[in-house]
Amino acid sequence: MKATESKYNKCLYFAANTLARKVEKLAIESWKPVKLSPSHAYLLLMVLEQPGLQPGCLANHLQLSPSTITRLIEKLEEKKLVTRSTEGKTTLVFPSSEGKALLPSLKDCLEDFEKNSCCLIDIHERERMVFSMCTLADKLA
Amino acid sequence: MKATESKYNKCLYFAANTLARKVEKLAIESWKPVKLSPSHAYLLLMVLEQPGLQPGCLANHLQLSPSTITRLIEKLEEKKLVTRSTEGKTTLVFPSSEGKALLPSLKDCLEDFEKNSCCLIDIHERERMVFSMCTLADKLA
DNA sequence: AGCCAAAGTTTGTATATACAAACAAGCTGT
DNA sequence: ACAGCTTGTTTGTATATACAAACTTTGGCT
Numbered sequence: 001m002k003a004t005e006s007k008y009n010k011c012l013y014f015a016a017n018t019l020a021r022k023v024e025k026l027a028i029e030s031w032k033p034v035k036l037s038p039s040h041a042y043l044l045l046m047v048l049e050q051p052g053l054q055p056g057c058l059a060n061h062l063q064l065s066p067s068t069i070t071r072l073i074e075k076l077e078e079k080k081l082v083t084r085s086t087e088g089k090t091t092l093v094f095p096s097s098e099g100k101a102l103l104p105s106l107k108d109c110l111e112d113f114e115k116n117s118c119c120l121i122d123i124h125e126r127e128r129m130v131f132s133m134c135t136l137a138d139k140l141a
Numbered sequence: 142m143k144a145t146e147s148k149y150n151k152c153l154y155f156a157a158n159t160l161a162r163k164v165e166k167l168a169i170e171s172w173k174p175v176k177l178s179p180s181h182a183y184l185l186l187m188v189l190e191q192p193g194l195q196p197g198c199l200a201n202h203l204q205l206s207p208s209t210i211t212r213l214i215e216k217l218e219e220k221k222l223v224t225r226s227t228e229g230k231t232t233l234v235f236p237s238s239e240g241k242a243l244l245p246s247l248k249d250c251l252e253d254f255e256k257n258s259c260c261l262i263d264i265h266e267r268e269r270m271v272f273s274m275c276t277l278a279d280k281l282a
Numbered sequence: 283a284g285c286c287a288a289a290g291t292t293t294g295t296a297t298a299t300a301c302a303a304a305c306a307a308g309c310t311g312t
Numbered sequence: 313a314c315a316g317c318t319t320g321t322t323t324g325t326a327t328a329t330a331c332a333a334a335c336t337t338t339g340g341c342t
Contacts, residue, residue, distance in 0.1 A: 006275075007187065020162075046148065060147075134143075134147075
């Protein structure tokens with residue numbers, strides 16, 4: 001059965017969750033080449049662009065809870081892709097050289113993901129949808 | 142920080158996940174009066190409308206995996222809101238009388254949820270967004 | 283100086299969901 | 313008739329995420 005045919009196809013709860021799960025699946029595929037989950041990949045990308053970023057800042061940008069960010073960083077640290085350095089009460093996250101080496105592949109994966117999802121929906125409709133989703137998310141904050 | 146201001150505010154992965162998590166939170170609040178999580182509530186609603194529905198059919202309508210449906214039913218069974226009866230290789234799910242008694246409250250919660258989320262976004266934009274989300278979800282199936 | 287409040291981070295624990303494998307029942311072709 | 317495929321369901325295990333509580337450091341107030 002298709003989502004558009006479900007009894008709940010007008011329901012925001014249903015639509016938001018169903019879409020998120022399927023997008024997650026597509027994203028997981030897209031990031032398999034670098035052996036990272038999408039969240040880990042996005043976090044690493046941010047750290048590569050702004051070395052020394054703090055967990056709190058990452059949480060804001062990725063709209064994830066601080067504790068989730070801690071867990072993501074832990075895993076990236078295990079994989080030797082980032083390092084943490086504690087400065088007083090704050091923590092700074094830096095990419096390792098291995099992490100830096102991954103940058104081109106990460107960008108390829110991101111591009112792949114965008115390409116795969118863009119070809120499924122009219123680009124303007126997609127843009128409007130993403131904007132609506134972010135706007136509504138903000139109002140739910 | 143707001144989702145619309147994030148570095149990733151154009152990214153489908155980011156938008157879909159952020160929105161879904163926040164909608165989930167709102168839904169959790171909306172269904173607190175009946176002490177059920179949103180998924181459990183939606184499942185119970187379906188079973189109330191169509192007693193004897195099979196897990197597989199529930200999975201299709203709710204767009205969840207069969208194993209997730211099993212887990213949801215287990216919990217509703219613990220709470221004595223539904224019963225399972227196995228007929229050969231299929232299973233039929235029926236609401237208990239306690240489950241039936243919950244129907245009016247469930248509908249109130251659903252209405253509350255709709256009301257709370259509708260007042261945040263223009264109703265036509267919302268409709269279009271939900272439709273786009275379902276359509277895209279189908280293409281990602 | 284000393285203490286309390288605030289801010290940043292981490293830890294313990296819980297929920298939602300899925301995949302893959304196991305299981306069970308029915309169906310098909312020879 | 314029965315060996316094997318197919319379908320529906322459940323179980324074992326894993327991931328993503330969050331909340332609440334516990335630290336930790338810093339800065340303000342007295």
